[in-house]
Amino acid sequence: MARGTLRRTNDPPFLILTSLAGGPKHGHALVGDIEAFAGVRLGPGTLYGAITRLEEDGLIEPLPTEGRRRPYRLTAAGSSALAEAVAELRKLADAGTARLGSVAGVLA
Amino acid sequence: MSPTPDNRTAQRLLRWYPAEWRARYGDELVALIEDEHGDGRPRIGARAEVAWAGVRERARQAAVIGDRRPPTERIWTGALVVLCGWSVFVLGGAAFQRQSEHFAVGVPAGARSVPVDAFHVVQALAALGGLLVVTGALVAMPAVVRLVGGGGWRQLQRRAAWTAGTTVTCVGAVAGLAAWAHSLGPVARNGGSVLYSLAFVGVGLLAALALGQWTALAVAAARRIHVEAWLRRTEAGLAAALFVVMAVITVATALWWSELAASAPWVLAGTGPGSRPVAVTVFLVTAALCMAAGTALAAYGVGRMVAARPRRPA
Numbered sequence: 523m524a525r526g527t528l529r530r531t532n533d534p535p536f537l538i539l540t541s542l543a544g545g546p547k548h549g550h551a552l553v554g555d556i557e558a559f560a561g562v563r564l565g566p567g568t569l570y571g572a573i574t575r576l577e578e579d580g581l582i583e584p585l586p587t588e589g590r591r592r593p594y595r596l597t598a599a600g601s602s603a604l605a606e607a608v609a610e611l612r613k614l615a616d617a618g619t620a621r622l623g624s625v626a627g628v629l630a
Numbered sequence: 631m632s633p634t635p636d637n638r639t640a641q642r643l644l645r646w647y648p649a650e651w652r653a654r655y656g657d658e659l660v661a662l663i664e665d666e667h668g669d670g671r672p673r674i675g676a677r678a679e680v681a682w683a684g685v686r687e688r689a690r691q692a693a694v695i696g697d698r699r700p701p702t703e704r705i706w707t708g709a710l711v712v713l714c715g716w717s718v719f720v721l722g723g724a725a726f727q728r729q730s731e732h733f734a735v736g737v738p739a740g741a742r743s744v745p746v747d748a749f750h751v752v753q754a755l756a757a758l759g760g761l762l763v764v765t766g767a768l769v770a771m772p773a774v775v776r777l778v779g780g781g782g783w784r785q786l787q788r789r790a791a792w793t794a795g796t797t798v799t800c801v802g803a804v805a806g807l808a809a810w811a812h813s814l815g816p817v818a819r820n821g822g823s824v825l826y827s828l829a830f831v832g833v834g835l836l837a838a839l840a841l842g843q844w845t846a847l848a849v850a851a852a853r854r855i856h857v858e859a860w861l862r863r864t865e866a867g868l869a870a871a872l873f874v875v876m877a878v879i880t881v882a883t884a885l886w887w888s889e890l891a892a893s894a895p896w897v898l899a900g901t902g903p904g905s906r907p908v909a910v911t912v913f914l915v916t917a918a919l920c921m922a923a924g925t926a927l928a929a930y931g932v933g934r935m936v937a938a939r940p941r942r943p944a
Contacts, residue, residue: 549662565676566662567683570655574687578698590661 532562534572535581539596539604542582548591549573576600637664639671646684648691692853697937704938705866706857709766710849711931712869715924716763717845719876721838722920723756726883729913733890733897741893748886752879759875766868767848773855782854789850793843800840803833820900866935873928880921887914 541547541555549569557563564572573594576582581600585593596604640663644656663672663680672680686695693699693707734746778786807829811819814826821827890898891909898914899907 550665565679567680570659571683592658
C-alpha cells in the first residue's frame with residue numbers, strides 16, 4: 523500500500539550515483555549492490571537508460587573495459603549532484619521526523 | 631561480439647535500440663543481460679523491459695520525448711508527430727466516409743439539420759486539412775529536391791521503392807474491388823457476401839499500409855533535409871492549424887453520431903426505418919478510435935512544439 527507509493531528514493535539515477543559513491547562498478551555489480559542497499563532490482567534496460575543519461579550529463583564516466591564489462595565511476599560533478607540530492611532528502615526526512623514527533627505528542 | 635547460442639536473444643533485443651547507442655553501449659548491455667540470466671533465455675517480462683527501454687532510447691534520439699535535443703529539432707519533430715497523427719486520423723476519416731454514405735436520405739426531415747450541418751463541417755475541414763498537408767509538402771519540396779540532388783536519394787531509395795510497390799498494388803486492388811462491387815447487389819456489398827467483406831477489409835488494410843509507408847517516407851525525408859528557420863516556422867504553423875482542424879472534425883463527428891443515434895439510429899445500423907438498434911458499428915468505432923488517437927498524437931506534437939519554442943526574456 524502506501525509504503526510503495528511513498529518510496530521517493532528508487533529513482534534509478536539516484537540509486538546508481540549512490541552505488542558508485544562506494545566505488546567503481548560495472549552493470550551487473552551495480553544491479554546487485556542496488557538490490558542489496560535499496561531492495562530495488564533494476565532491469566538491464568532501465569539501468570543502461572539511466573547510465574546513458576548520467577554519462578551525457580557528466581555525472582559518471584566509463585573506465586577501461588574488463589572483458590566485456592565496462593565499469594563506471596562517479597565524477598566530481600556526480601559527487602556534488604549526489605551530495606545535493608542527499609542533503610535535500612535529509613531535509614525532507616528531518617521535516618517528516620519532526621512532524622511525526624509532534625503527531626505522536628498529540629496522540630499520546 | 632560474435633553471436634553465440636547464449637547471447638543470440640540479447641543480440642536480437644539490441645535491435646530495438648538506435649545504431650549509435652548500440653555502437654556505444656551494445657556489448658555492455660548484452661554482457662549484463664547474460665550476467666543477469668545466465669545461459670537461459672530471459673523471460674518475456676525481462677525482454678519487454680529491455681525492448682521498451684530501446685524504444686524510449688530511439689524516441690529520445692529522434693526528439694520525440696525528452697528535452698535533451700535542441701529546441702529547433704524538437705519543434706521540427708513536433709510538426710512531424712502532427713503529420714503522423716493526421717495519417718492515423720485519415721484512417722478514421724475513411725471509416726467515417728464509409729459509414730456516412732447517403733445517410734441523410736434515411737433521417738426524418740425534422741431531425742436532419744444538425745447531423746447534416748455537422749457532416750458539412752466534417753467535409754469542409756477534411757478538405758482544409760488535406761490542403762494544409764499538401765501545402766506543407768509543397769513548402770518543403772525545394773529542400774527535398776536539394777536532398778535528392780545531393781545524393782540523399784540513396785538513403786530513401788529502398789523505402790521509396792517499397793512505398794511505390796504497395797501503392798501500385800493498392801490501386802490495383804481497389805480497381806479490382808470496384809469492378810467486383812459493380813457485379814454484386816446492394817445486399818451482397820453490405821455484408822451479404824463474406825468473401826466480398828473479407829476482400830474489402832483486406833484492401834482497407836493494404837490502403838492503411840500504403841498510407842503508413844507514405845508517412846514514414848515523408849518523415850524519413852523530413853529528418854534528412856536542411857531545415858531553415860522560415861521553413862520550420864511555416865511547418866510548425868501548418869501543423870498547429872492541422873491539429874485544430876482535427877480537433878474540430880472529431881467534435882463534429884461525435885455530434886453527428888450522437889444526433890443520429892438519438893433521432894435515426896437505423897441509419898447507422900442499416901436496419902429498417904423506425905427500429906431502435908444499438909447505434910454502434912465497426913466503421914463508427916474505427917472512425918472514433920482513429921480520430922481520437924490521431925488528434926491525441928497531434929496534440930502531443932503541438933505540445934512539444936509549444937514547450938520548445940524560444941521564450942522572450944521577461
